[in-house]
Amino acid sequence: xxxxxxxxxxxxxxxxxxxxxxxxxxxxxxxxxxxxxxxxxxxxxxxxxxxxxxxxxxxxxxxxxxxxxxxxxxxxxxxxxxxxxxxxxxxxxxxxxxxxxxxxxxxxxxxxxxxxxxxxxxxxxxxxxxxxxxxxxxxxxxxxxxxxxxxxxxxxxxxxxxxxxxxxxxxxxxxxxxxxxxxxxxxxxxxxxxxxxxxxxxxxxxxxxxxxxxx
Amino acid sequence: xxxxxxxxxxxxxxxxxxxxxxxxxxxxxxxxxxxxxxxxxxxxxxxxxxxxxxxxxxxxxxxxxxxxxxxxxxxxxxxxxxxxxxxxxxxxxxxxxxxxxxxxxxxxxxxxxxxxxxxxxxxxxxxxxxxxxxxxxxxxxxxxxxxxxxxxxxxxxxxxxxxxxxxxxxxxxxxxxxxxxxxxxxxxxxxxxxxxxxxxxxxxxxxxxxxxxxx
Numbered sequence: 511x512x513x514x515x516x517x518x519x520x521x522x523x524x525x526x527x528x529x530x531x532x533x534x535x536x537x538x539x540x541x542x543x544x545x546x547x548x549x550x551x552x553x554x555x556x557x558x559x560x561x562x563x564x565x566x567x568x569x570x571x572x573x574x575x576x577x578x579x580x581x582x583x584x585x586x587x588x589x590x591x592x593x594x595x596x597x598x599x600x601x602x603x604x605x606x607x608x609x610x611x612x613x614x615x616x617x618x619x620x621x622x623x624x625x626x627x628x629x630x631x632x633x634x635x636x637x638x639x640x641x642x643x644x645x646x647x648x649x650x651x652x653x654x655x656x657x658x659x660x661x662x663x664x665x666x667x668x669x670x671x672x673x674x675x676x677x678x679x680x681x682x683x684x685x686x687x688x689x690x691x692x693x694x695x696x697x698x699x700x701x702x703x704x705x706x707x708x709x710x711x712x713x714x715x716x717x718x719x720x721x722x723x724x725x
Numbered sequence: 726x727x728x729x730x731x732x733x734x735x736x737x738x739x740x741x742x743x744x745x746x747x748x749x750x751x752x753x754x755x756x757x758x759x760x761x762x763x764x765x766x767x768x769x770x771x772x773x774x775x776x777x778x779x780x781x782x783x784x785x786x787x788x789x790x791x792x793x794x795x796x797x798x799x800x801x802x803x804x805x806x807x808x809x810x811x812x813x814x815x816x817x818x819x820x821x822x823x824x825x826x827x828x829x830x831x832x833x834x835x836x837x838x839x840x841x842x843x844x845x846x847x848x849x850x851x852x853x854x855x856x857x858x859x860x861x862x863x864x865x866x867x868x869x870x871x872x873x874x875x876x877x878x879x880x881x882x883x884x885x886x887x888x889x890x891x892x893x894x895x896x897x898x899x900x901x902x903x904x905x906x907x908x909x910x911x912x913x914x915x916x917x918x919x920x921x922x923x924x925x926x927x928x929x930x931x932x933x934x935x936x937x938x939x940x
Binding site for chain 2: 521545546547549550551552553554569570571572573574575576578581582585586589597598599600601602603604605620623624625626627628629630631632635638639642
């Protein structure tokens with residue numbers, strides 16, 4: 511089986527729905543992404559339970575001082591997280607604290623976002639944030655799948671690091687465009703979990719991506 | 726009794742210690758501030774339990790897209806939070822989503838931070854972030870208590886909005902300097918909860934602040 515390039519943004523809130531989605535789709539996904547909502551409602555134990563079905567990326571958009579960022583990352587790692595998302599904007603010391611919190615955790619730094627507000631402050635610093643995050647030792651980057659030019663620019667300066675891209679589906683991006691512009695993995699939510707047959711949609715997406723790479 | 730100007734950063738992790746500190750100090754505090762660590766370990770129910778003893782400010786440093794920021798703020802409000810902290814740098818739409826998530830929640834926007842990394846990206850945008858956060862309808866700001874000049878600058882442009890200031894004690898700031906430079910409330914953690922007699926330390930701090938305001 512070819513490794514999937516799809517990360518499921520599991521933005522549901524009920525534990526039964528969350529866990530049944532993870533059980534049904536886990537082996538056909540690259541990873542599952544959870545946000546704070548799932549962790550608030552169910553506690554960090556949800557990370558461990560999901561990790562039985564898939565790698566889990568904690569999309570926590572950490573933006574705190576180094577000590578607090580490290581504490582949160584450490585708790586995520588203890589609960590079995592595979593990856594964690596941190597905001598480069600908070601500063602290199604804050605990113606570095608996440609990288610150093612656990613050698614088990616893959617750290618992805620956000621260097622641009624999918625919404626309009628990203629252009630106000632964040633996007634003016636993309637080059638510097640990529641360079642500083644590389645020096646902090648991140649595993650990869652989060653770059654917007656619905657902004658192909660920004661994504662391609664980030665790809666061109668981030669060397670061999672992995673790029674994961676949200677903004678696919680409801681926010682306007684499509685998987686193939688994102689992958690062609692430099693994403694290694696696409697983050698898809700509602701287009702999969704709200705569909706009538708999530709597993710078929712996911713398998714079709716995996717196949718489409720695979721075929722496109724063979725072209 | 727004079728209203729306290731002290732917010733306790735309750736960065737402990739064991740539920741017994743957290744709750745006994747809240748019970749003992751609650752009525753002599755302005756509010757208790759919790760971070761993600763407490764919420765991850767104990768679930769969002771900890772907010773409700775703490776709110777029986779004091780107003781609770783969720784220091785979540787929200788830095789996500791509007792939809793996700795709003796979802797997190799909504800869950801915090803449902804669990805009895807009085808206030809929430811959000812990152813202005815994520816963009817005005819993201820801040821506005823927090824403000825609109827619940828009319829029960831006081832929203833404080835971070836416009837500068839206490840650590841070194843704040844100077845890399847965030848601090849270059851202070852004026853714009855204050856202006857944009859005001860237009861988004863925030864209740865107040867978070868400004869560094871250990872950087873009196875930055876704090877005073879933020880005070881001078883934020884009108885009558887409330888300013889809460891971390892960085893007191895372990896991070897170098899002192900309460901009176903912060904209050905004199907524009908903070909309305911100071912956020913103190915270890916200097917209180919790690920002391921031999923937290924209630925006495927807090928009461929002394931309340932008295933010192935009160936006396937200084939009478940001068």
